[in-house]
Amino acid sequence: MDRNIRDVDDVLKLLDGLFAPEADRWTADAAGWWNGFYGDRTKAVPFFVAKPDESLVSYVDRGWIAPGRALDLGCGPGRNALYLDSLGFEVDAVDLSDEAVAWAEQRAQEAGAHVRFHRGDAFALAGSVLTGPYDLICDSGCFHHLPPHRRVSYLALVERLLAPGGQLALTCFASGAMGSELPDADFYREPGLHGGLAYTPESLRWIFSDLTEVELRRMRDEPPESPYFGEDFLWTALFRRGDAPSPLT
Numbered sequence: 001m002d003r004n005i006r007d008v009d010d011v012l013k014l015l016d017g018l019f020a021p022e023a024d025r026w027t028a029d030a031a032g033w034w035n036g037f038y039g040d041r042t043k044a045v046p047f048f049v050a051k052p053d054e055s056l057v058s059y060v061d062r063g064w065i066a067p068g069r070a071l072d073l074g075c076g077p078g079r080n081a082l083y084l085d086s087l088g089f090e091v092d093a094v095d096l097s098d099e100a101v102a103w104a105e106q107r108a109q110e111a112g113a114h115v116r117f118h119r120g121d122a123f124a125l126a127g128s129v130l131t132g133p134y135d136l137i138c139d140s141g142c143f144h145h146l147p148p149h150r151r152v153s154y155l156a157l158v159e160r161l162l163a164p165g166g167q168l169a170l171t172c173f174a175s176g177a178m179g180s181e182l183p184d185a186d187f188y189r190e191p192g193l194h195g196g197l198a199y200t201p202e203s204l205r206w207i208f209s210d211l212t213e214v215e216l217r218r219m220r221d222e223p224p225e226s227p228y229f230g231e232d233f234l235w236t237a238l239f240r241r242g243d244a245p246s247p248l249t
Helices: 008-016 028-039 054-061 079-086 098-111 148-161 201-207
Strands: 069-073 090-095 116-119 134-140 162-173 212-218 234-240
Touching: 008 148, 028 098, 054 079, 054 162, 054 234, 069 079, 079 090, 079 098, 079 134, 090 098, 098 116, 134 148, 148 162, 201 212, 201 234
Parallel strands: 069 090, 069 134, 090 116, 134 162
Antiparallel strands: 162 234, 212 234
16 A cells, blocks of 8 residues: 655646656656657757847846856756856756767867756756756746656756846746647646647746746747747747846836
8 A cells, every 4th residue: 555645746746657668858757758859950940040039138138137147957968058158157057868968068168168068857966956046947848848747846957056036947848839838737648748839928927926037039030041040839938036126227
């Protein structure tokens, strides 16, 4: 007889287990899938380019974010982490995939960057390896690969690691353009994430309602010759924590 539900972590692990192993993209067990994904660096994957998000660059150009401590969640080959390092940020970057981290470290060495890359589950590393507080948490493509119940873990991570007045720069699938639009409950009736979850502006504002919205818009589609990454099937948003003065003032 199993009686193994005592706290929120136990509930989250139970819900993780409802998904078939091959559907997992968010726990440490998913590292193998992501290693396969990043193993071929020649694939025509848009975010394999060594370019920062156009939205992140725009926040810097408008003076909305300034150098401090930064955390890059799901950093992949490190394009945003290296950009932040070049501006003088002190950067921690984390990814589940050994292949992604190895690629990012190679790029960092070539660029003379000093990013601290970590391989592992950001939820498990929060508070130990990832100590915070961070002035900026950057997430370009991690959030939409989480099942609905892991938003609880995500918000807890932000609460734990983001400094007062700090900001969350988020990029995720846009409803009507990319990702699954199934209701949350349906992911547990037929477990699987169908490539990732789509979000509306209203759903993002509701999920991050404890933060202050600075900007939420569609990402600009950047041409191949652009020095920046941009795909218009994504939302990009900047949220600020707490009562610190808005960067808009």
